[in-house]
Amino acid sequence: MSPQRTYSQTQPSLWKARLTLATRSLRQSWTLFLATRIGVIGLAIIAFYALLAAAHPILMMFVWEERVYDPVVGYAFEETRQPAPPSLKHPLGTDPLGRDVLSQLMFSARSEFMLGLLAALVTVSIGTIVGAVSAYFGGVVDAVLMRLADIMIMLPVISVLVVLSALIGVEHFELAIIIGIVSGFGATGVVLKSQALSVVVKPYVEAAKTAGGGHVHVIFVHVVPNLLPLSFLYMMFTVTGAIFSEAVLSFLGLLDVRMSWGLMIHVTESAGYLLQVTEYWWLIFPASLSITLLCSSFYLVGRSLDEVVNPRLRQL
Amino acid sequence: MTQAPDAPSRPLIHAISLTKRFPVSSGWFRRDRSFAHAVDGVSFQIQRGESFGLVGESGCGKTTTGKLLVRLVDPTEGKIVFDDGEDEPTDIASLSGRSLKSFRRKAQMIFQDPYESMNPRRTIFDTVAEPLKVQKIGGAIERVERVSEMLGMVGLTPPATFLFRYPHELSGGQRQRVAVARALVIEPIFIVADEPTSMLDVSIRTGIMRLMEDLAARLGISYLYITHDLAVARYMCSRIAVMYLGKIVEQGETEEILHNPKHPYTQALLSAVPIPDPSAARPPVKIEGGVSTPIDPPPRCRFYDRCPVADAFCRDSEHPPLEDKGGGRMVACYKA
Amino acid sequence: MHYMTRAGAVRAVDGVTFSVERGQSLGLVGESGCGKSSIAISLLKILPDSARILSGSILLEGVDILPLSEDEMREYRWKRISMVFQAAMNSLDPVYRVGDQIIEALELHVGSAPSEAVERVRELYDLVGLNHSFIPRYPHEYSGGMKQRAIIAMALACEPAIIVADEPTTALDVIVQDRILREMRKVRDALDMSMIYISHDMAVIAEVSDVVGVMYAGRIVEFGETKDVFENPIHPYTRALMSAFPSVTGEKRELATLPGEPPNLLAPPSGCRFHPRCPYATEECRSQPPPTVRRGVHWADCWNPPEDQSP
Structure with a gap:
C-alpha cells in the first residue's frame, strides 16, 4: 500500500475517516447505553414527554377548539361544575378554573424541556470553561474563579429569585439563565475543575506545549474534550435540577409563567383542593407525576451515561 | 551515537548555573517561605549530535532539568545558551512569545509514560500532526503525507493502518514509537528523552533504544537522555552526569564513570544494580538512609547525611564545586 | 485461570504447574x-469478579x-x-x-x-x-x-x-x-x-531465587535451578530476554531485539506460543505444541532446543 495512492484524494478521505471513527464510537457508546437498562427507561420517559410536547400544537390546530382547550384562557363550557372529573372530551378533567388538564400538561411539557435543556446548556458551557481555565492557569485566575464559585454556592437562590421576580419578573428563559449561571460558576464549575486538574498535568498537555501550542489550543484541544463526558453527565443532572426548581418556584407563585406543572399544582392549592387528593386526583396526580417522572428520567439517563463514560462502573 | 564530539567547538546547549526552586507552601494570600531546590546551580554542555545522559534516582x-531545557518549566536562575549554528546563540531562558514558539520547532521532548503522553480522544494522526498544526506547517494533504512518512520511519508499517486508530488500540511499544514520531515530525535538532523505555518490557525496550539511536545518527539529533538505569545510559549516552538532590555530583565519559566511579554516591548507585548472574556476588552498598529532603537544604554537601567517607570538613564546608579531575571527568567531592 | 471480558475469555494462566519446597525461593519472570x-x-484467591479459576488445584x-x-x-x-x-x-x-x-x-x-x-x-x-x-x-x-x-x-x-x-x-x-x-x-x-x-x-530474579520459572503468554516455558537457567538457558525466549538486558558491568555487547509483541491471549498463537517471535521457529513449532526437554530438574518446552552445554 503506497501512501501516495492511499491519500490521493486526501481531503475527502480525511473527513470520511473522521466520520467513520465518530459513528463507530457513537455506536459503541449506544450499545453500552442500551445495556444499562435504567438509561433506556429514562430515555423512554423522555421520549414520551417529548411526544406530548410536540403533539400539543398539532392538536390545538386541528382537533381542539381554542376557546375550550387553550391551556391558559380556555373554558370547558359544557361542564356544569368545575373542576370536572375526566370524561371523553376531557381525558384528565378540568381544573378549578375550567381549563383542560391534559392540554395544560402537554403545553407545559414543551416549556419544561426548553427550560431544562437551556439551563443545562448554559450551566455546562460555563462550567466546562470555568473548570478548564481555572485548572489550566491556576494562580490568581483560579483563586478569583473559585471564590466566585464559593459565592455562587452560598447564594440563597430562592431568596434571590423572590427579589428578582419582584424587580424584573422571572419567566422560563430568565430562570434557565439564572440557574445556568449559578450552577455553572458554582458547583458544576468546581466539579469540572477537579476533573480538569487531573487532565492539565498529563504529559500530553506538556507535549502540546513543547510543540508550541498556545493556551487556547491546549484548553480547547486537550482539556475541554476530556471534560466533555463529565460535562454531559452534569448536563443531565442540571436538567433535573432546573425542572424541579421551576416546579417549586411556580408552586410558590414566584414565577411569571403562563402555564407549568408547578403552576397547575399552585392553582389547585390556591383553590383549596390540594388536600382532597382522593376526590380530585386529576388535579394533583398528572402534574406531580409528570414532574417526578421527567426529573427522574434525566437523572436515570445521566446515571447510565456515567456508566458509559466511566469504564470502572461498568459491570463485566 | 558513541561518536566523540570533535569538530564544533561551540556546544549545541550550554546550561550555566541552571536553578529551579519550587515554592512549597504556595497560596494566593500566603507569602512563600520554603523552597524545594529541584535543580540547584547545574551546568553542562551538550555537543551537536551527542547524546548526553542525566542519571539519578527519583x-x-x-526530569526538571529536562523540562527546563525545553522550557516546560521556567528557570529561577541561570542561562541556557542554545546555538544551532544557523541563528545567533540565544538564551532559551529568556525567550517568550514568537521567539519561544520558533525555538519549539527545534527542541522536542519524549515522555516516560506512553499511556499518558497521548490524548486518549485523539487519533494517532492528530497526535503526530499536532506539532505541524500548531506551528502551521503544511496543508492537510502534506500533513497526512508527512505523518505517514514519520510512522513508517519509526517502524509502524503500513502507516495507513495506524493513522486513524486511537492510542488505547496500540501496545506500549507501539505508542512509544508514536511518541518518537511526534517528537521528530517537525525535524527538531534537540530532543529531551525522559525515561522513554523505563515503562516498556525488556523485549520491546531494545527496539526503541535502537530506533532512537538510528534516527539520531540519520537526522543529526542531539539528545538529553534522562534515565534512572545506568545500564540503559551506558547504551544510549556517550557522556553522563549523575545527579543527586538537584546537583550534578559526577560527570564524564559513560564507560569511564561506570568502570571507575569517583563520587561515593555514584559508587553506591553502581553497586546497587542487581547483576543477572546468580553466581556473582555484589559488594554491599555502603550508603544508609533515604534521600534527604530537597526543601531548604543546608549549605553543606548534599550527600553529607548518607556519605560513607564524609568528615568534619565536609560538614563545615559549602557544597563541593564540580571540579575537573582530569580527562574531562568532573566530580563534586572533597574526598575524591 | 481465565478472565471473562466482553471480548471473550482471556486465558491469563494456562496449565501452569510448579511446586515450592519449604525454605525455597521461586522466581517467576516474564513480561507484562x-x-x-x-x-x-x-x-x-483474591481474584477480581471477572476472573475464574476453571480448573486445577x-x-x-x-x-x-x-x-x-x-x-x-x-x-x-x-x-x-x-x-x-x-x-x-x-x-x-x-x-x-x-x-x-x-x-x-x-x-x-x-x-x-x-x-x-x-x-x-x-x-x-x-x-x-x-x-x-x-x-x-x-x-x-x-x-x-x-x-x-x-x-x-x-x-x-x-x-x-x-x-x-x-x-x-x-x-x-x-x-x-x-x-x-x-x-x-x-x-x-x-x-x-x-x-x-x-x-x-531478570537481574533481580537471579539475585533472590533458588529456582526460576520463565513465563510467556500464560505458560511456564522454562523452569529450573536459577544457576542452570541463567547459565544454560534452553528456551529461545529465555535466551532472548537475557541478551536484551543491558548490563552495567562486564563487556558492552550488542543488545538483542525481539521482534513483534507478546501475543493477544484472547487468541493465542497455535503450536508453540512463542513461534511468531522465535528466530528458530520451524513448521512443527507453528502447528504442534512443543515437547518438554528435560535436563535433570531443568526443563523447557521447545521443539528446537540448543545442544546441552553444561559440563
Whole structure:
C-alpha cells in the first residue's frame, strides 16, 4: 500500500475517516447505553414527554377548539361544575378554573424541556470553561474563579429569585439563565475543575506545549474534550435540577409563567383542593407525576451515561 | 551515537548555573517561605549530535532539568545558551512569545509514560500532526503525507493502518514509537528523552533504544537522555552526569564513570544494580538512609547525611564545586 | 485461570504447574501480560469478579485451597500465605499509624494480646530494618522504601509458611531496592520461609531465587535451578530476554531485539506460543505444541532446543 495512492484524494478521505471513527464510537457508546437498562427507561420517559410536547400544537390546530382547550384562557363550557372529573372530551378533567388538564400538561411539557435543556446548556458551557481555565492557569485566575464559585454556592437562590421576580419578573428563559449561571460558576464549575486538574498535568498537555501550542489550543484541544463526558453527565443532572426548581418556584407563585406543572399544582392549592387528593386526583396526580417522572428520567439517563463514560462502573 | 564530539567547538546547549526552586507552601494570600531546590546551580554542555545522559534516582531533579531545557518549566536562575549554528546563540531562558514558539520547532521532548503522553480522544494522526498544526506547517494533504512518512520511519508499517486508530488500540511499544514520531515530525535538532523505555518490557525496550539511536545518527539529533538505569545510559549516552538532590555530583565519559566511579554516591548507585548472574556476588552498598529532603537544604554537601567517607570538613564546608579531575571527568567531592 | 471480558475469555494462566519446597525461593519472570501476577492473585484467591479459576488445584501444605470458602480461606491468608504487592505501599491506610495497622492485623488474625502484639511489631521492625521510632508514625511520614518494608513486616506478622511477592521493588530506586532485596533474603533465611518472587527483571530474579520459572503468554516455558537457567538457558525466549538486558558491568555487547509483541491471549498463537517471535521457529513449532526437554530438574518446552552445554 503506497501512501501516495492511499491519500490521493486526501481531503475527502480525511473527513470520511473522521466520520467513520465518530459513528463507530457513537455506536459503541449506544450499545453500552442500551445495556444499562435504567438509561433506556429514562430515555423512554423522555421520549414520551417529548411526544406530548410536540403533539400539543398539532392538536390545538386541528382537533381542539381554542376557546375550550387553550391551556391558559380556555373554558370547558359544557361542564356544569368545575373542576370536572375526566370524561371523553376531557381525558384528565378540568381544573378549578375550567381549563383542560391534559392540554395544560402537554403545553407545559414543551416549556419544561426548553427550560431544562437551556439551563443545562448554559450551566455546562460555563462550567466546562470555568473548570478548564481555572485548572489550566491556576494562580490568581483560579483563586478569583473559585471564590466566585464559593459565592455562587452560598447564594440563597430562592431568596434571590423572590427579589428578582419582584424587580424584573422571572419567566422560563430568565430562570434557565439564572440557574445556568449559578450552577455553572458554582458547583458544576468546581466539579469540572477537579476533573480538569487531573487532565492539565498529563504529559500530553506538556507535549502540546513543547510543540508550541498556545493556551487556547491546549484548553480547547486537550482539556475541554476530556471534560466533555463529565460535562454531559452534569448536563443531565442540571436538567433535573432546573425542572424541579421551576416546579417549586411556580408552586410558590414566584414565577411569571403562563402555564407549568408547578403552576397547575399552585392553582389547585390556591383553590383549596390540594388536600382532597382522593376526590380530585386529576388535579394533583398528572402534574406531580409528570414532574417526578421527567426529573427522574434525566437523572436515570445521566446515571447510565456515567456508566458509559466511566469504564470502572461498568459491570463485566 | 558513541561518536566523540570533535569538530564544533561551540556546544549545541550550554546550561550555566541552571536553578529551579519550587515554592512549597504556595497560596494566593500566603507569602512563600520554603523552597524545594529541584535543580540547584547545574551546568553542562551538550555537543551537536551527542547524546548526553542525566542519571539519578527519583526526585534528584533530572526530569526538571529536562523540562527546563525545553522550557516546560521556567528557570529561577541561570542561562541556557542554545546555538544551532544557523541563528545567533540565544538564551532559551529568556525567550517568550514568537521567539519561544520558533525555538519549539527545534527542541522536542519524549515522555516516560506512553499511556499518558497521548490524548486518549485523539487519533494517532492528530497526535503526530499536532506539532505541524500548531506551528502551521503544511496543508492537510502534506500533513497526512508527512505523518505517514514519520510512522513508517519509526517502524509502524503500513502507516495507513495506524493513522486513524486511537492510542488505547496500540501496545506500549507501539505508542512509544508514536511518541518518537511526534517528537521528530517537525525535524527538531534537540530532543529531551525522559525515561522513554523505563515503562516498556525488556523485549520491546531494545527496539526503541535502537530506533532512537538510528534516527539520531540519520537526522543529526542531539539528545538529553534522562534515565534512572545506568545500564540503559551506558547504551544510549556517550557522556553522563549523575545527579543527586538537584546537583550534578559526577560527570564524564559513560564507560569511564561506570568502570571507575569517583563520587561515593555514584559508587553506591553502581553497586546497587542487581547483576543477572546468580553466581556473582555484589559488594554491599555502603550508603544508609533515604534521600534527604530537597526543601531548604543546608549549605553543606548534599550527600553529607548518607556519605560513607564524609568528615568534619565536609560538614563545615559549602557544597563541593564540580571540579575537573582530569580527562574531562568532573566530580563534586572533597574526598575524591 | 481465565478472565471473562466482553471480548471473550482471556486465558491469563494456562496449565501452569510448579511446586515450592519449604525454605525455597521461586522466581517467576516474564513480561507484562504473561500471567505472572494472575498466578499471584490465584494463589491467595483474591481474584477480581471477572476472573475464574476453571480448573486445577493449589496445594498449600497438602491442602487444596481452591474449593475452600471465603471464611475458610481467611484462616489461611496471612497465617499460612501472605503477599506483598507492587502497589502495596499505597495500601497502608493514611489515617492510622503504621504500627497500629500491624497490631490490628495481629490481633485480628492471631488473636494476640495487645502487649504481645506491640512486642511483636518491634521484632518485625528489627527484622525488616526499620527504626522503632517509626512505629507510631503515619504512612505519609514514611518514604516509599520504608512503606514497602512496613508492608513486608505486616506480611511477616503472622509467620506465614510462604510469602508471595509481586514486583515488590519495581517502583523503587535501585539503592532502596538493593536494601529490600537484602532484607527479604535475610528474613527468609531467618524464618525458613518459602517465597514466590515475581518480577520482570531478570537481574533481580537471579539475585533472590533458588529456582526460576520463565513465563510467556500464560505458560511456564522454562523452569529450573536459577544457576542452570541463567547459565544454560534452553528456551529461545529465555535466551532472548537475557541478551536484551543491558548490563552495567562486564563487556558492552550488542543488545538483542525481539521482534513483534507478546501475543493477544484472547487468541493465542497455535503450536508453540512463542513461534511468531522465535528466530528458530520451524513448521512443527507453528502447528504442534512443543515437547518438554528435560535436563535433570531443568526443563523447557521447545521443539528446537540448543545442544546441552553444561559440563
